[in-house]
Amino acid sequence: xxxxxxxxxxxxxxxxxVSTKEALIDTLIDMIAxxxxxxxxxxxxxxVIERENMMxxxxxxxxxxxxxxxxxxxxxxxALVTTSEPVDFxxxxxxxxxxxxxxxxKMDSKSLHVxxxxxxSRVMNSEEVRKQILSSTSGTELLSIIAQHDDxxxxx
Numbered sequence: 570x571x572x573x574x575x576x577x578x579x580x581x582x583x584x585x586x587v588s589t590k591e592a593l594i595d596t597l598i599d600m601i602a603x604x605x606x607x608x609x610x611x612x613x614x615x616x617v618i619e620r621e622n623m624m625x626x627x628x629x630x631x632x633x634x635x636x637x638x639x640x641x642x643x644x645x646x647x648a649l650v651t652t653s654e655p656v657d658f659x660x661x662x663x664x665x666x667x668x669x670x671x672x673x674x675k676m677d678s679k680s681l682h683v684x685x686x687x688x689x690s691r692v693m694n695s696e697e698v699r700k701q702i703l704s705s706t707s708g709t710e711l712l713s714i715i716a717q718h719d720d721x722x723x724x725x
Contacts (some may be wrong), residue, residue: 571618581708597671612641630724636672
């Protein structure tokens, strides 16, 4: 498994126009709502919001990693968006975000969940990668950029 195996073309979007953290999370949840791995989209949204309410997943450098573990999904699922304008996400560095990666997994996949979040962080830590991601003009281009910089498998 690698990051691109979590992201289907309909789970990525560029230059999404939203103005609030809540609207951004809603957009990400809507993107995965019809995926066969999602058993209960309401429970998925509740889990993501509950996790976000514990502590912001805005990790800094314009990146947010909203995530949750819930048995409302049948496996690991992700979504990735860039926003057209910066969005206040309550990030740790107090800077708004423009790159948001959603990860939702089953309750019993804690280790894999942490490894995937770590991989996203490593890939996105590069300023050059973030610039490429923000300049992408299509979901296909965005997935290609992720694939170029995520050349290692994440063990289950």
